Amino acid sequence: xxxxxxxxxxxxxxxxxxxxxxxxxxxxxxxxxxxxxxxxxxxxxxxxxxxxxxxxxxxxxxxxxxxxxxxxxxxxxxxxxxxxxxxxxxxxxxxxxxxxxxxxxxxxxxxxxxx
Amino acid sequence: xxxxxxxxxxxxxxxxxxxxxxxxxxxxxxxxxxxxxxxxxxxxxxxxxxxxxxxxxxxxxxxxxxxxxxxxxxxxxxxxxxxxxxxxxxxxxxxxxxxxxxxxxxxxxxxxxx
Numbered sequence: 001x002x003x004x005x006x007x008x009x010x011x012x013x014x015x016x017x018x019x020x021x022x023x024x025x026x027x028x029x030x031x032x033x034x035x036x037x038x039x040x041x042x043x044x045x046x047x048x049x050x051x052x053x054x055x056x057x058x059x060x061x062x063x064x065x066x067x068x069x070x071x072x073x074x075x076x077x078x079x080x081x082x083x084x085x086x087x088x089x090x091x092x093x094x095x096x097x098x099x100x101x102x103x104x105x106x107x108x109x110x111x112x113x114x115x
Numbered sequence: 116x117x118x119x120x121x122x123x124x125x126x127x128x129x130x131x132x133x134x135x136x137x138x139x140x141x142x143x144x145x146x147x148x149x150x151x152x153x154x155x156x157x158x159x160x161x162x163x164x165x166x167x168x169x170x171x172x173x174x175x176x177x178x179x180x181x182x183x184x185x186x187x188x189x190x191x192x193x194x195x196x197x198x199x200x201x202x203x204x205x206x207x208x209x210x211x212x213x214x215x216x217x218x219x220x221x222x223x224x225x226x227x228x229x
Contacts, residue, residue: 036220042222043119043223092158101148101209102160103218106157
């Protein structure tokens with residue numbers, strides 16, 4: 001079975017400062033990796049995904065994540081955060097080639113951007 | 116293109132009652148998955164339906180059940196509600212075939228059991 005660990009439950013950061021949200025996974029087979037964001041009283045929105053190919057993936061709003069197979073990590077980074085980035089972020093995996101869309105999520109990291 | 120629609124958005128039920136939640140996926144999507152989100156346990160997979168068949172099931176008691184209709188709409192039912200069933204229930208819609216791309220989530224149904 002696969003599992004996801006998000007090492008920080010809460011991350012406060014000042015506006016315009018860089019941030020890294022950490023995610024490690026455990027799986028005996030190949031996985032796909034995702035970052036989702038959740039704003040208060042909302043569902044989840046996909047931020048970015050790694051399926052194959054380049055290990056560095058980027059989102060349209062300045063976030064990026066790098067897949068590191070040897071360290072089984074998929075950390076999320078942003079060089080300069082904005083107030084609007086305040087939200088909860090979830091790292092998730094699904095088994096590649098399993099024919100199922102089941103996602104296994106980490107516990108989430110609450111990012112608070114301080115003005 | 117309309118997104119994933121979950122109804123109702125909010126629900127209050129009494130312990131022992133049953134409840135049915137509804138999810139309409141994105142048009143053309145054939146896979147619907149359900150997740151339970153609580154502060155203590157986080158996001159947990161309930162089940163996945165594809166073409167009216169349950170394709171995968173999480174580790175939940177038999178009180179939790181679901182089904183999918185021929186138009187891909189899905190319902191989940193929880194019988195004999197317990198206080199611990201209070202949660203945000205999220206539905207996710209996916210194409211269901213071919214290379215996995217992403218799951219699109221609805222806004223959820225907030226269930227409160229009193």
